[in-house]
Amino acid sequence: MVCRNRSFAQHKSDYLFYEIAQKKEHLQKQEPRAKLINLGIGDTTEPLCLPVTAGLVKQAEALGTRGGYRGYPSSFGDKKLRDTIAQKLYQGNVCADDIFISDGAKCDVGRLQHLFGPDTTIAIQDPSYPVYEHTSYLSGKAGRVDRLQMDPENNFFPKLTAADVIYICSPNNPTGVAYNREQLKQLVDFCKKNGSILIFDAAYFSYIRGDDFPRSIYEIEGAQEVAIEINSFSKVAGFTGIRVGWSVVPQTLCFDDGSSVQADWKKIVTTFFNGVSHLSQAAAMAALSDEGLQCAKEQCDYYLNNCRLLRDFFLERKFRVFGGVHAPYLWIDLDGKKSWEIFDYLLQKAHIITTPGVGFGAAGEGYLRISGFCSRLDVTSAIQRMSATSL
Amino acid sequence: MVCRNRSFAQHKSDYLFYEIAQKKEHLQKQEPRAKLINLGIGDTTEPLCLPVTAGLVKQAEALGTRGGYRGYPSSFGDKKLRDTIAQKLYQGNVCADDIFISDGAKCDVGRLQHLFGPDTTIAIQDPSYPVYEHTSYLSGKAGRVDRLQMDPENNFFPKLTAADVIYICSPNNPTGVAYNREQLKQLVDFCKKNGSILIFDAAYFSYIRGDDFPRSIYEIEGAQEVAIEINSFSKVAGFTGIRVGWSVVPQTLCFDDGSSVQADWKKIVTTFFNGVSHLSQAAAMAALSDEGLQCAKEQCDYYLNNCRLLRDFFLERKFRVFGGVHAPYLWIDLDGKKSWEIFDYLLQKAHIITTPGVGFGAAGEGYLRISGFCSRLDVTSAIQRMSATSL
Numbered sequence: 001m002v003c004r005n006r007s008f009a010q011h012k013s014d015y016l017f018y019e020i021a022q023k024k025e026h027l028q029k030q031e032p033r034a035k036l037i038n039l040g041i042g043d044t045t046e047p048l049c050l051p052v053t054a055g056l057v058k059q060a061e062a063l064g065t066r067g068g069y070r071g072y073p074s075s076f077g078d079k080k081l082r083d084t085i086a087q088k089l090y091q092g093n094v095c096a097d098d099i100f101i102s103d104g105a106k107c108d109v110g111r112l113q114h115l116f117g118p119d120t121t122i123a124i125q126d127p128s129y130p131v132y133e134h135t136s137y138l139s140g141k142a143g144r145v146d147r148l149q150m151d152p153e154n155n156f157f158p159k160l161t162a163a164d165v166i167y168i169c170s171p172n173n174p175t176g177v178a179y180n181r182e183q184l185k186q187l188v189d190f191c192k193k194n195g196s197i198l199i200f201d202a203a204y205f206s207y208i209r210g211d212d213f214p215r216s217i218y219e220i221e222g223a224q225e226v227a228i229e230i231n232s233f234s235k236v237a238g239f240t241g242i243r244v245g246w247s248v249v250p251q252t253l254c255f256d257d258g259s260s261v262q263a264d265w266k267k268i269v270t271t272f273f274n275g276v277s278h279l280s281q282a283a284a285m286a287a288l289s290d291e292g293l294q295c296a297k298e299q300c301d302y303y304l305n306n307c308r309l310l311r312d313f314f315l316e317r318k319f320r321v322f323g324g325v326h327a328p329y330l331w332i333d334l335d336g337k338k339s340w341e342i343f344d345y346l347l348q349k350a351h352i353i354t355t356p357g358v359g360f361g362a363a364g365e366g367y368l369r370i371s372g373f374c375s376r377l378d379v380t381s382a383i384q385r386m387s388a389t390s391l
Numbered sequence: 392m393v394c395r396n397r398s399f400a401q402h403k404s405d406y407l408f409y410e411i412a413q414k415k416e417h418l419q420k421q422e423p424r425a426k427l428i429n430l431g432i433g434d435t436t437e438p439l440c441l442p443v444t445a446g447l448v449k450q451a452e453a454l455g456t457r458g459g460y461r462g463y464p465s466s467f468g469d470k471k472l473r474d475t476i477a478q479k480l481y482q483g484n485v486c487a488d489d490i491f492i493s494d495g496a497k498c499d500v501g502r503l504q505h506l507f508g509p510d511t512t513i514a515i516q517d518p519s520y521p522v523y524e525h526t527s528y529l530s531g532k533a534g535r536v537d538r539l540q541m542d543p544e545n546n547f548f549p550k551l552t553a554a555d556v557i558y559i560c561s562p563n564n565p566t567g568v569a570y571n572r573e574q575l576k577q578l579v580d581f582c583k584k585n586g587s588i589l590i591f592d593a594a595y596f597s598y599i600r601g602d603d604f605p606r607s608i609y610e611i612e613g614a615q616e617v618a619i620e621i622n623s624f625s626k627v628a629g630f631t632g633i634r635v636g637w638s639v640v641p642q643t644l645c646f647d648d649g650s651s652v653q654a655d656w657k658k659i660v661t662t663f664f665n666g667v668s669h670l671s672q673a674a675a676m677a678a679l680s681d682e683g684l685q686c687a688k689e690q691c692d693y694y695l696n697n698c699r700l701l702r703d704f705f706l707e708r709k710f711r712v713f714g715g716v717h718a719p720y721l722w723i724d725l726d727g728k729k730s731w732e733i734f735d736y737l738l739q740k741a742h743i744i745t746t747p748g749v750g751f752g753a754a755g756e757g758y759l760r761i762s763g764f765c766s767r768l769d770v771t772s773a774i775q776r777m778s779a780t781s782l
Contacts, residue, residue, distance in 0.1 A: 001586035001647035002555045005508040008655045009648075018661050043462035053455035056670065057448050063632065064444035071434035071631040071764075103494055103634075103665070110663035114529060117396040118509075134662045138505060140531075164393045195392035240462040241454065243494075243668040256392035257400075264399045270409050271525045272501035274494070277634040279447065279670045373462075 011137045016130045016359035017041050020343075027347055037382045039310070040353035042173065042328065042371045044238040045378075046302060048283070049295035052237065055286025059279050073275030076266070077101020077246065081281050084288045085246060093218045098250045098262065100269055101276050101284075103243045105203045105232040106131055112199060112228065112247070113139040114268045115261065116165055123148050123163035125156075127174055127360030127367070129201070132167040147361060150175070152322065152333070157183050162194040169201035171208060174360045174369040175331040176307075176323015178213040184220045191226040197253070197261070198227040203245070206236040206300050208326045224250040228261075235328065235373075237287040237296045244280040303328045306379045307372035313383045314370075317391060330370040331357070342368050342391075350385035402528045407521045407750040408432050411734075418738055428769045428776070430701070431744035433564065433719065433762045435629040436769075437693060439674070440686035443628065446677025450670050464666030467657070468492025468637065472672050475679045476637060484609045489641045489653070491660055492667050492675075494634045496594045496623040497522055503590060503619065503638070504530040505659045506652065507556055514539050514554035516547075518565055518751030518758070520592070523558040538752060541566070543713065543724070548574050553585040560592035562599060565751045565760040566722040567698075567714015569604040575611045582617040588644070588652070589618040594636070597627040597691050599717045615641040619652075626719065626764075628678040628687040635671040694719045697770045698763035704774045705761075708782060721761040722748070733759050733782075741776035 020040055027034060048056075062068025076082070077100060086096040102108045109131050116122075118140040124132045126147035136145050148158035148166075156175040160166065168187060171178040179187070191198045200217040208215050217223045232245030253261040286292050307324035314321045320333035334342050339356035346352045357367025374382075411431055418425060439447075453459025467473070468491060477487040493499045500522050507513075509531040515523045517538035527536050539549035539557075547566040551557065559578060562569040570578070582589045591608040599606050608614045623636030644652040677683050698715035705712045711724035725733050730747030737743045748758025765773075 001645070002511065002588050003508060004646035004648055004650050005506060005511075005655065007508065008658065009650075011658075041463070045460070045462065047456055047460040048451075048454045050455065053451050056451035056454075060439075060444050060447035060451060060670075063439045063447075064441065066438055069436070069438040069629075069632075071436065071629075072432070073632055073634075103668075106665045107663065115396060117394060117398065118531070120393065120396075131662060138659070138662060140509070197393050238460075238462075241460075241464055241669045243464075243665065254392070255395035257395055259395050259400075264396065267399065267402075268529070271522060271529060272498065274497045274634065277494075277668055277671050278632045279451075280668050 007138050007140045007142060010142050011134070016355070019359070020353065020355065023347065024353055027351070034351045036351050036353060037374065037378045037385070038353045039370050039374060039378075039382060040355045042235065042373050044235065044240050045374050046238055046299050048238055049292065049299070051289055051292040051295060052283050052286045055282045056279055059282035063278065070278055073278055073281065075270045075273055075275045077276060078281050081285055084285065088288050088293070090216060090218065093216065094248050095251070098248050100247050100249060100265065101281065102245045102247060102273070103276050103280070104234060105201065105230045105245045108230050108245060108247045110135045111268055111272055112230070114272065115264055116141075120144065120165055121146065121163040123161055123166045125150055125158050125168065125172070126362060127357060127364030128167065129169060129173050130360060133361075147363070149363060155179070155183070156322065160187070160190045163196060165197050165199060166191060167199045167201065169203075171204040171213070171327035172323075173201075173204065173327070174329055174355065174357065174364065176325075176327040176329035178208055178326035180212055181214055181220070184214055184217060188217070188220045188223050188226055192222055195256070196226065198223075200227050200229045202229050203232045204235055204327050205231065206296065207304060207328055209304070213326055218248070224252045226253070228253065233284050233287060236300070237292065238299055239283065239287070242280050242283050244276050244284045300328075302376075303372040306374060306376065309379050309383065310370055310372065313386065324372065328372040330372070332368045332370060334366050334368055336366065339365055339368060345389070346386070346391070349389045350382070352382050352385060398529050398531045398533060401533050402525070407746070410750070411744065411746065414738065415744055418742075425742045427742050427744060428765065428773045429744045430761050430765060430769075430773060431746045433626065433764050435626065435631050436765050437629050437690050439629055440683065440690070442680055442683040442686060443674050443677045446673045447670055450673035454669060461669055464669055464672065466661045466664055466666045468667060469672050472676055475676065479679050479684070481607060481609065484607065485639050486642070489639050491638050491640060491656065492672065493636045493638060493664070494667050494671070495625060495636045496592065496621045499621050499636060499638045501526045502659055502663055503621070505663065506655055507532075511535065511556055512537065512554040514552055514557045516541055516549050516559065516563070517753060518748060518755030519558065520560060520564050521751060524752075538754070540754060546570070546574070547713065551578070551581045554587060556588050556590060557582060558590045558592065560594075562595040562604075562718035563714075564592075564595065564718070565720055565746065565748065565755065567718040567720035569599055569717035571603055572605055572611070575605055575608060579608070579611045579614050579617055583613055586647070587617065589614075591618050591620045593620050594623045595626055595718050596622065597687065598695060598719055600695070604717055609639070615643045617644070619644065624675050624678060627691070628683070629690055630674065630678070633671050633674050635667050635675045691719075693767075694763040697765060697767065700770050700774065701761055701763065704777065715763065719763040721763070723759045723761060725757050725759055727757065730756055730759060736780070737777070737782070740780045741773070743773050743776060
């Protein structure tokens with residue numbers, strides 16, 4: 001019989017959000033009439049804006065005509081979409097040929113693992129989005145993952161170590177902070193000096209307000225030689241259910257033998273992937289129209305305002321609160337209490353779903369992540385309910 | 392600096408269809424006015440049918456409303472879609488919980504590699520869809536892939552060898568044949584006896600006509616204990632640009648330590664994937680309505696009729712021709728000539744793109760794959776053009 005993949009046998013923990021979903025289901029069975037409020041998973045709640053639905057309808061109708069029908073999408077994405085991203089989101093800092101359209105940042109995090117052999121050493125932030133670690137483990141790099149400690153006093157910027165591949169997320173999930181220009185320069189210089197490849201997750205770039213915080217790693221000089229950037233429309237335009245993102249793999253990025261990282265990435269994309277639905281790409285094009293970008297900004301502002309209200313509540317209750325200003329997440333210091341304890345408490349007492357900080361790594365113990373992705377009504381109800389607890 | 396993944400350094404060949412695209416581009420540069428006819432890649436050309444576009448428009452509009460908006464799709468797919476596939480396509484032979492919705496069979500072929508560690512031995516048909524081999528190679532199993540010889544005299548049924556994982560495709564790409572009930576029983580029994588896991592690619596099931604050829608491996612007794620089935624709406628309903636398929640991973644399938652294959656598959660799906668766009672899933676639901684299924688059948692018949700016309704042409708020219716009856720591909724024996732030679736000849740002389748048989752494996756040398764996925768006009772023009780050559 002076939003042997004089980006050792007990487008799976010060694011990997012015990014369930015995927016965090018799956019675990020939360022199980023707990024949620026359990027409560028719903030216990031209390032079928034409970035009206036749950038979800039401040040947990042970072043999932044958008046506001047409807048698609050008009051330009052996007054109009055773009056979708058137009059594309060759907062076109063696919064029903066002989067002239068407008070299209071079969072397989074390009075594995076790398078429509079040229080027009082790649083051009084538009086280069087122009088509108090990178091202001092020419094990035095070449096369109098270096099942009100690869102995907103079905104979402106998470107899927108690209110998974111596919112990027114193929115770039116690196118089993119001997120590759122990995123460094124991830126602690127806490128961080130669990131998928132960096134899980135995809136590393138399940139790709140046979142279990143013993144090679146180093147966790148970077150982060151200091152709350154230093155804006156949660158990590159203490160860097162010289163791994164082959166370093167994952168950094170800014171604006172950061174889960175701590176909700178964004179790294180400034182100087183910090184990102186330090187990061188790029190470190191990678192350059194140590195020959196590391198930086199995987200920079202910029203999926204929350206559209207929540208940055210003001211000019212002090214770069215929205216892309218390619219705003220930093222030298223990044224083209226060290227960094228891959230993963231990105232997504234999910235949080236920008238409410239596209240979590242549309243599934244479209246992109247990665248930037250610069251042509252200038254090389255392995256130790258001088259071979260091109262982009263050439264291997266193209267092989268991965270054409271072998272393990274088959275392109276993004278024409279509908280999703282049409283939605284992305286619509287989101288990048290002037291009208292679409294305006295709507296997207298308004299939606300991001302809406303979620304940031306949710307964060308502001310929640311932030312005020314926790315500050316009033318004397319919690320130490322991080323984030324929520326340049327990112328849609330709050331990171332609450334539970335003042336010595338355990339993450340799952342407060343998670344369970346809020347679920348049972350207030351029917352509110354949050355995310356236990358420890359789910360993002362051992363250093364997240366004692367924190368709770370609160371997501372601003374919900375309706376305003378949910379935010380005000382959640383604050384009312386939490387006010388009635390002894391939180 | 393970071394080492395290149397050894398699996399990539401060892402793997403020289405480009406992805407077949409990418410190579411063909413390069414040759415096509417080259418010709419278009421040479422002869423910008425050439426009107427190419429594509430009988431190469433198996434890509435659908437007929438527009439989406441009315442029920443499907445209506446389903447898409449309805450879903451697009453719903454996502455623009457507060458009540459109809461939905462964020463992240465379930466990683467496993469909508470329950471309703473899984474139920475409908477179980478009921479309408481498997482007539483209850485398969486449990487809905489064993490069905491996992493994907494963004495296409497190719498992507499699932501890639502993700503399935505994660506189930507199996509680097510020591511796993513693999514057997515693939517020669518010739519076969521290149522992605523089985525390429526994903527195996529790029530996942531570090533280069534030295535462990537065995538190629539199964541197939542006898543044209545025996546309907547291209549492979550001589551089986553006891554690998555851990557055996558990939559079989561029926562109706563077969565590229566040979567265009569379908570295996571009958573007895574052959575598939577032999578296959579399931581072989582896997583059972585040898586403890587192999589069968590990965591059964593049924594993506595062309597909807598081209599089977601008559602009852603002699605099973606449309607799913609689960610029509611065979613015992614298959615639930617040995618087989619994973621990968622499948623897709625791409626060729627069924629013209630969904631190559633919509634990106635939705637599914638895999639069946641039965642709960643009864645086990646590894647040697649008794650652990651559940653499905654449990655590991657769920658971990659893969661929740662870690663490396665984030666579900667299929669609500670639009671694509673709505674399109675699939677519409678394709679499974681009674682009206683949608685009727686349209687899908689008519690589209691498949693249309694492509695099969697293309698095959699019939701092309702088949703008649705090649706038979707008249709005294710070629711030995713396989714397939715095209717229960718599958719949308721013809722497999723032409725070139726009577727001693729080389730695959731790329733005839734490919735280049737048809738491209739240069741008739742501006743027709745085909746697929747060189749050798750691109751599917753060494754045993755495909757001397758064959759050409761002709762796809763029935765094109766308009767009737769293209770078929771008749773292609774026949775005219777080929778008639779004028781010395782083919």
